Amino acid sequence: MAAAAPPFSVAASNRVHMSSSPATKAVSAVRTENVRRHYPMGESLIRAVDGVSLTIEPGEFVALLGQSGSGKSTLLNLLAGLDRPTSGSVLVHGRDLAKLSSEELAGYRQNEVGMVFQAFHLIASMTTAENVELPMRFAEVDRTERAQRSRESLERVGLDNRLEHRPSELSGGEQQRVSLARALANKPSLLLADEPTGNLDSRTGEDILNLIRDLSLSLGMTVVMVTHERALAERFAERLIFMADGRLVNEEVRA
Amino acid sequence: MTGYDLVELAVRNLRQSKLRNGLTTIGISVGVASLVAMLSLGVGLQQMATRRLAGSGLFDTVFVTSRQDFRGFDREDDAKTSHPEQAPILDELARQKITKLANVTEVEPEIRVMGEVVSGGETHFGFVAGLPMSARVNEAFDNLQGKFFSTNEADEAILLTDFAKELDPKNPSALIGQGITLRYGERQALPQDPSGRPAIAGEENTANNGDDYGFSVVRKLQKLRVVGLIDSEPYGGMRTVSRGRIFLPVGTTERLNMAQFTDMRSSLRGASTKSYMTLTVRVKDPGKVAAVQDAISQMGFRTFSVLDATKSLRRFFTVLDLFLGIFGSLALAVATLAIINTLVMAVLERRREIGVMKAIGASDQDVKRLFFTEAGAMGFLGGVLGILLGLAIGKGINFGTAIYLTRRQLPAEAVWSMPLWLVGAAIVFSIVVSLVAGLYPAGRAARLDPVETLKYE
Numbered sequence: 254m255a256a257a258a259p260p261f262s263v264a265a266s267n268r269v270h271m272s273s274s275p276a277t278k279a280v281s282a283v284r285t286e287n288v289r290r291h292y293p294m295g296e297s298l299i300r301a302v303d304g305v306s307l308t309i310e311p312g313e314f315v316a317l318l319g320q321s322g323s324g325k326s327t328l329l330n331l332l333a334g335l336d337r338p339t340s341g342s343v344l345v346h347g348r349d350l351a352k353l354s355s356e357e358l359a360g361y362r363q364n365e366v367g368m369v370f371q372a373f374h375l376i377a378s379m380t381t382a383e384n385v386e387l388p389m390r391f392a393e394v395d396r397t398e399r400a401q402r403s404r405e406s407l408e409r410v411g412l413d414n415r416l417e418h419r420p421s422e423l424s425g426g427e428q429q430r431v432s433l434a435r436a437l438a439n440k441p442s443l444l445l446a447d448e449p450t451g452n453l454d455s456r457t458g459e460d461i462l463n464l465i466r467d468l469s470l471s472l473g474m475t476v477v478m479v480t481h482e483r484a485l486a487e488r489f490a491e492r493l494i495f496m497a498d499g500r501l502v503n504e505e506v507r508a
Numbered sequence: 509m510t511g512y513d514l515v516e517l518a519v520r521n522l523r524q525s526k527l528r529n530g531l532t533t534i535g536i537s538v539g540v541a542s543l544v545a546m547l548s549l550g551v552g553l554q555q556m557a558t559r560r561l562a563g564s565g566l567f568d569t570v571f572v573t574s575r576q577d578f579r580g581f582d583r584e585d586d587a588k589t590s591h592p593e594q595a596p597i598l599d600e601l602a603r604q605k606i607t608k609l610a611n612v613t614e615v616e617p618e619i620r621v622m623g624e625v626v627s628g629g630e631t632h633f634g635f636v637a638g639l640p641m642s643a644r645v646n647e648a649f650d651n652l653q654g655k656f657f658s659t660n661e662a663d664e665a666i667l668l669t670d671f672a673k674e675l676d677p678k679n680p681s682a683l684i685g686q687g688i689t690l691r692y693g694e695r696q697a698l699p700q701d702p703s704g705r706p707a708i709a710g711e712e713n714t715a716n717n718g719d720d721y722g723f724s725v726v727r728k729l730q731k732l733r734v735v736g737l738i739d740s741e742p743y744g745g746m747r748t749v750s751r752g753r754i755f756l757p758v759g760t761t762e763r764l765n766m767a768q769f770t771d772m773r774s775s776l777r778g779a780s781t782k783s784y785m786t787l788t789v790r791v792k793d794p795g796k797v798a799a800v801q802d803a804i805s806q807m808g809f810r811t812f813s814v815l816d817a818t819k820s821l822r823r824f825f826t827v828l829d830l831f832l833g834i835f836g837s838l839a840l841a842v843a844t845l846a847i848i849n850t851l852v853m854a855v856l857e858r859r860r861e862i863g864v865m866k867a868i869g870a871s872d873q874d875v876k877r878l879f880f881t882e883a884g885a886m887g888f889l890g891g892v893l894g895i896l897l898g899l900a901i902g903k904g905i906n907f908g909t910a911i912y913l914t915r916r917q918l919p920a921e922a923v924w925s926m927p928l929w930l931v932g933a934a935i936v937f938s939i940v941v942s943l944v945a946g947l948y949p950a951g952r953a954a955r956l957d958p959v960e961t962l963k964y965e
Contacts (some may be wrong), residue, residue, distance in 0.1 A: 327959075335867055335958045356871050363869030370962065374864045378524055388868040390513045435868065 280347040282443060282475040283309040283332060288341035290327050290499075301327040303499035304341070309492075311442070314469055314476040316490035318483060324499035325479045326447055332477060333366055333445050334358040345443065363392045367436025367474075369465075371448035373428040375420040375435075381407065382416040385435045392439050406434035410464060426457035433464065437472075444469065446478040450485060458482075462489045509874045518881035525854070532843075532850040533890045539840030540894025540938045544930060545901040546836030550829040552902075552925040557821065560647070566743070570789040570801050571618075571812045572606065574598040596808045598784045606789055609803050611796040616640040618786040619761045620750055621768050624691040626729075627675050634671055636692065637752030638761035639742060642790055646742040650919075654684040654736030660759035665690070665732040669739050671753040683734045690754065694728040695767035725767045732756070743788075840938075843890070844945040847883055851949030855879070855956070862953055863961030872954040879950035880943060887942025891935035895926075898934070902926055 290302040302324045309315050317325040330336040331343050334350050343350045345365065353361060362368075375384050385403040394402070407413045410430035420428055429449060436444060446465065450458030462478075466489050469476045480486050486493050487507060495503040509517075522529045561567050575595035596602060607615045619638035624631040643649070644656050657664050665688065672680035675688070741752050770785035791800045801811045855862070862875055870878075902924040910920035 330959050333867065335962075356873065359866070359869060359871030359874070362867065368867050370867075374860065374867070374962065376861055376864065378520065387865070390517070391509055391865070391869040391871070391874055393510055393513075439869065 279311075281308045281344070282311040282313065282346065283307070283477070284344045285328075285331070286342045286344070288328075288331060288338045288343055290324075290331060290336065291339045300499045302331065302338070305496075305499070305501055307494065307501065309475060309477065311475055312469070312473050314466060314489065314491045315478070316486035316493050317477065317479045317496060318481060318486055318493055319496035321481070323496040325496050327499075328496070329445050329447055329477065329479050332443070333368055334361045359391075363388060364439055365441055365443055367433075367439070367441040367444045369429070369432050369436050369444070369446040369449045371451035373420070373425075373432045373452070375428055375431055377420055380417050380419055381412065381423070381431050384420070384431055385438050388435060388438045394439075402438060403434070406437045407431070409437065409468065410434045424457075425453050426460060429453060429457075429461050430464070433461070433468075437468065440472075442474060444474050444476045446476065448480055449478060450480065450482065458485065459488075465489070509870070509877070514877055514881050515885070517878055518885050521854070521858075521878070522882055522885060525857075528850055528853070529886060532846045533886050533893065535843040535846040536840070536886060536890025536938060536942065537893035537897055539837075539843035540891050540934050541897035541901060542839040543833065543836030543937075544895060544898035544926065544934045545905070545924075546832035547829065547930055548898065548902050548924050548926040549905065550825065550832045551927060551930065552923045553828070554825045555925055556921055556923055557825070561821075566814045567794040568791045568797060569743075569813060570791060570797060570804060572598065572787040572789055572804055573785070573810045573812075574783070575808065575810050598787060598809065600782065602807065602809070603784065603787060605807065606787065606804060609800060611792045611800055612789055613792055614640055614642050614790040616758045616788050616790075617762070617784045618788050619758060619766065619768060620752065621692060621761070621766045623754060625671075625675065625754065626689045626691055631691070632671070632674050634668075634753035635750050636690070636754045636756060636761070636766070637741070638758030639666075639755045640758050640788075640790075643742045648738050648740045648742040651739055652736050653681055653738075654734075656736060657757045658735070660757045661763055662757055663730065663732050663760060664735045664757065666736040666738060666755040667734055668741065668753045668755075669737045672734075672737050681737060684736060685734065687731055687733050690730045690732055692728055692730065692764070693725040693767040695765050695771055696724050696726050698722060698724055723767075723771070728764070730764060840941060844941055847886060847942055847945035848948060850886075851879060851883060851946055852952065854882070855949050855953045858953075859956060859961045862956050863958040866956075866958040867962060875956075876950045876954035879953045880946050883942045883946025883950070884939050887939040888935065890942070891938030894938060895931055895934055899926060 285305055285307045288302060288305050289300070291298050291300050293299070305324075305328060317328065319325045327336065331338055331350070332345065334345075334353070338351055341351075345361070348361075350358065350361065376387065379387065382400070382403050385406050386399045389399045389402060404413055404416070407416065410433050412427060412430050412434065415423065415427065415431075420431070423431065429452075433449075444465065449461055449465070453461065462485060465476060465478070468474060478486070478490065483493075491507055493505040493507065494501060495505075574597050576597060603615055603617075606612060617638070621636050622633070623636040624633050639657070641657065641660050649656065652666075653669075654666075657666070667675075667683065669680060672683050676683055738755075742755075768785065773783075773785065789800065789804065791797050797813050801813055804811050865875065866872075905924045906922050909923050913920050
């Protein structure tokens with residue numbers, strides 16, 4: 254993995270350079286401005302995300318860390334367009350998600366975001382290939398192209414020999430690979446991973462993260478990963494962002 | 509999502525819980541079957557009634573009489589006749605004019621005379637009626653033994669079976685092909701004296717045409733060959749005392765110049781031409797009866813048809829269909845609840861799946877349409893199964909009534925009929941009902957918050 258380091262740091266230095274001159278400012282992959290997500294629970298108001306301003310540059314691999322209930326998953330869902338902020342804005346490639354209609358948000362999730370979950374969330378009744386094809390059905394991709402792209406995606410995660418298997422016939426690591434292949438199906442520019450290693454043993458977890466980092470590099474994909482495993486985050490992420498009580502409390506730049 | 513993908517996913521989902529969705533689909537099919545069975549019964553009964561009425565020959569017929577003659581049948585109509593004495597007479601000329609009207613297929617006089625059949629030294633009394641050749645299609649000839657008249661002027665007779673039994677109690681059907689002798693009264697001109705005047709003095713003994721002063725009725729004998737036997741009188745309608753027992757071609761009765769009691773009327777009138785008491789006008793189809801009736805009324809004659817009876821009959825069947833439809837719909841209403849229940853259960857079970865689909869790019873509309881399609885697919889399948897089940901029920905009803913009717917020595921008749929439009933309408937209705945039932949579950953699925961559903965586990 255050492256060979257992958259040089260282009261990574263070059264990209265990082267470019268970013269620093271570009272953000273320093275406002276006149277030629279490139280569009281960030283993700284930019285949130287004072288974003289809040291509050292919701293009532295009984296009598297009290299839960300401030301799950303409470304004024305987060307954050308910028309993530311294209312191609313960056315960012316880990317969101319924090320205790321459970323710190324608001325990291327809520328923030329991820331806001332980035333995914335699955336949830337809407339109470340106030341503030343969430344800009345992905347310059348587009349404010351808060352201003353999109355629910356149809357437009359669905360289109361955004363279809364084409365610009367890939368999601369990976371702790372529990373894999375594969376559809377049990379569908380084969381590996383069908384699971385990977387599902388997002389392309391929603392994106393109305395032509396049938397033959399669908400099959401081809403699903404095979405390609407599964408090749409990337411090394412599972413092209415498991416096309417006709419059902420999720421229950423696969424190991425946890427394999428299931429997470431399928432879910433990763435599904436996330437890649439519509440060639441997203443942003444990969445959001447919610448505790449992707451949470452249900453895996455440490456070796457398999459490492460394999461998955463290696464895969465994610467490789468894909469991020471080869472496809473130029475921005476990655477935001479929620480995790481509570483600091484050691485893994487330090488090994489793979491370029492930047493660590495710590496959250497507590499819905500706020501950003503610390504930031505560490507690796508690499 | 510494209511329509512094809514939608515259907516494929518929907519069918520796949522339905523197959524995931526075969527038992528539950530299968531039971532719901534059967535529920536729908538029972539609902540559709542009961543609706544279809546009820547409506548088909550209505551249609552069948554209506555067809556049977558229409559067939560009966562068309563067979564009776566009353567519904568394509570207009571009866572025409574002169575306003576000069578008998579009054580009092582229709583007081584309202586009488587009131588409109590200000591000068592009955594000036595009303596036209598129903599003579600040969602009028603008959604020809606009516607024949608030329610559009611949609612009129614036949615104009616025949618109503619001829620009914622008293623006669624006697626002489627057989628084995630005994631005489632048997634019976635009314636003789638003239639029948640037009642078109643009478644062949646009348647339902648009375650459904651059970652004809654032997655043949656119908658060969659021509660409209662043939663010396664042939666068809667007898668009522670009851671009358672034939674009078675003539676030959678042991679073997680009435682042996683009469684077919686046999687000759688009989690009919691005794692009847694012939695209308696004859698009065699005898700003339702050498703000067704050409706009627707030999708019998710009348711009111712004004714001046715004219716030279718004997719018929720001007722009346723006519724004489726002379727007993728005549730006519731040999732006829734029996735060609736057939738029937739059980740009931742064609743166009744019998746409500747006749748009681750004067751029910752015909754001996755039937756001759758109407759042309760023959762005219763040629764024989766049989767004297768009718770109504771001839772009394774023309775003898776009083778003193779007209780030189782023969783006039784008809786009643787003309788029976790047959791119309792191409794019952795729908796044209798009103799127009800023909802109008803045209804004849806315009807000519808100044810009194811008309812009568814049973815058109816009004818059909819109107820109230822149609823109203824009766826509309827109401828009957830409505831009630832049968834309501835009863836039939838009850839089962840479908842219950843099936844609708846089953847669809848709602850099944851789909852609500854499916855939404856609950858598939859919460860996580862719906863959340864995943866939304867997370868990977870399904871819109872609320874996609875989710876809604878998916879559940880809609882599932883509802884529609886169950887509706888379609890239920891509709892098709894329901895039609896088949898309905899057909900089976902119908903066959904059962906027809907089979908049952910056929911046995912019942914045959915036991916009572918009545919001809920079996922289909923009381924149940926499923927027209928093609930009903931098949932199509934039932935399937936469409938079943939789909940529409942299922943879609944309406946799917947509204948709530950589909951809406952609920954579409955509104956599911958993906959964040960909530962993915963948090964599960």
